[in-house]
Amino acid sequence: MSSDVPDPGPDEDVAARVERVRIEDEMEQSYIDYAMSVIAGRALPDVRDGLKPVHRRILYAMHEMGVSSGSSHRKSSSIVGETMGDYHPHGDSAIYDTLVGMAQEFSMRYPLVDGQGNFGSMDGDPAAAMRYTEARMSPIAEELLADIGKDTVDFSPNYDDRLTEPEVLPSSFPNLLVNGSTGIAVGMSTKIPPHNLQEVIDATVHLIDNPDAEVADLMEYIKGPDFPTGANVVGKDAIYSAYATGRGRLTVRAEFEVEERESGGDRIVVTELPYQENKARVVERIADDVNEGIIEGVADLRDESDRNGVRVVVECKRGANVEVVKNQLLEHHLESTFGMINLALVDGQPQVLTLKETLAEYIDHRKEVVRRRSEYDLAEAEDRAHILEGRLKALENAEDVVELIRDAEDRDGAKEALREAYGFSVDQADHIVRMQLGSLTSMEAAEIESEYESVQAEIERLETILDSESELLSVIKDELRDIAETYGDDRKTSILEDEGTVTREDLIPEEDVVVAMTADDYIKRMPAAQFDPQRRGGKGIIGGDPKDEDRITTVFRANTHDYLLCFTNRGQVYRLKTYEIPEMSRTARGKSAVNLLDLDDGEQLTAVVPTDDLDAEECITMVTRHGYVKRTCAAEFENILSTGIIAAKLEDNDELVDVEVTDGSMDLVVATEGGMTIRFDEDEVRQMGRSARGVRGIDLQDGDAVAGLVATSDDDERSLLTVTANGYGKRTPLSEYRRQSRYGKGLIDIKTDERNGPVRSVKAVSEDDHIVVMSDRGQIMRCPVADISTVGRNTKGVVIMTVEEGDSVASVDVLPSDSGTAD
Incomplete structure (x- = not known):
């Protein structure tokens, strides 16, 4: 039996021919070989044909x-x-x-x-x-x-x-983008969504004409994925990010509408589901959540789909909030995430591609295809022209050619005679010998001449394509447009703006609430509607139950959907969503705010500013207990860390007291605990950075301290409401506070004798507003502003809230007349 392996001689050691390798290296190389085999041979698409x-x-x-x-x-x-x-x-x-x-x-x-x-x-x-x-x-x-x-x-x-x-x-259209692809390889995967053919071709043509075009330019044509099941992609920014990087997470939302039933109530009708969702499974999961109480307000669920399309009907109970039901369905079942990974083989190697790179690779492929096709067609046309030239020469000498062929002994002799007599090539002579006599008619001759002219024109066209890059690209564009005209259709998937994304906020009813916080950082929110208005002078009702040695420090009104800037006495600012604050009963103590606000020991909220209507060009104007005032552009508070950022730099023993939003054209009214006020133009306080201390706004008397800040203007018809620690207060028209220069001693606003106690809060109020007053021990009272008489400056005021012995007013906030909470 023969063998390819040589027989080792007696002195040859077979073991010496064994190659020694580290097992780790062998396993690594073998795994890489296996991985590349799977990647190139099974799992990933080629960027050229998709x-x-x-x-x-x-x-x-x-x-x-x-x-x-x-x-x-x-x-x-x-x-x-x-x-x-x-x-x-x-x-x-x-x-x-x-x-x-x-x-x-x-x-x-x-x-x-x-x-x-x-x-x-x-x-x-x-x-x-x-x-x-x-x-x-x-x-x-x-x-x-x-x-x-x-x-x-x-x-x-x-x-x-x-x-x-x-x-x-050859792929006459960019199939990778048009039909997408999904695959899992070894250590990598691809998930490319499908797109609209017309849009992809328009973008490809644009890139051919404008090689320097960016992804944003191409997105003028390709709006986003276009799924065969329709539905909606939420968020243009997410689409751009995915196209610009090759990776992204797209939110796909079902298409549905709310219909009114003839018998009363509403129904939610789903007509399109997210791509690759199992309809039967979606309906089953919705039914399970309804039975388990996760989704409330659903009376019936039916799948009425047929060959004409999807139709899943969710019947709502009478009186159910259809918006809440809709958002619950979106959160759990009618939205899915499409994790886009634009990974494809480029020259046999896996590569994550941007939208532009994907189209550029396809264009390069088509250039190669059209070039090779043109070379092939040119060679065919030149061969045909060569034959036609021979036929035309034979027609010119028809009688002699026929005579020559007839006199030849055989075909080979005839071919040789033709070549010698007229210089025909081998192919021409072979073709002429096989010609039929009928082709020698004048009509046949005219057809041959016409064909020859056409072939020559085709040769000229093909040579132009091969010699000119612009002509080659023009051919590619024309063929792409033909494909689009033949197979193009309307987009099925709609693109929604980012604000259409369903969040936890959409599941929270929008309402005005009162938020209370204690010195020990316990916080809660309560619906403002729980507190019926009382006549001034009442004791209020229990609004909190602080434990021994704890006390209420802050009360403020907010909407559950507000984003809040929360300023503390230490000069820090935090960002908080109102609905993140736990909702609790009036008598509850509240829950620790440690998971909401990263407050240090002794740090307390002193002012809250809603950001929903905040203009980036407006200013956050702050005042400290020692009388310093500063203005900082609101844009500097856009990016706030979870641990907060510095809002103002404070001196030792100083504290941030109050905050207002101003626009550069307002006056500032600074009030002190001792009953003094000063009004000056905010332009006297220049804009400065967050870490600045500010400038002096009022010349405080010994032992006095700032109690609050109000922003006003010349045409402001509101009043300045001043409330003292012992529950007394008054209203005085803001117009009675004349403008002075900054850092003066100010004017007397209210008498702070033993009956009144020091000033705790100042607010600008309108006649139709309500105020919410809360005491250290948790008593809370809502009172119409109209019940508080309007008096001049330098008066004692009237009782607003009866405060028990040992208790005092902790905080005051305003329920505006346009909040929907005032009676």
């Missing part, structure tokens, strides 16, 4: 079988068998599953296979067995194979070297 090997082989097998869009359907088992036997030596189930996917209108934006029979459904129903279904190529699939016989792409041997198969298809 197909994985199995898709490409199925289409090429159908092409070779003649199963085109114009032929009759063939059994799927026949197509699978041909594909498996000639090109794809893997399991038939994998091939058939791929074939089914290419035929499903809900899976592929532009199906590449025209199926006949049961090819599955959106409910997850499987396709019938391959022996029952039939298939053929769809018309658009033939555009992927167009000109494949003209040496436009490279071929390689199939798995057993019997045949050859294309390494890539």
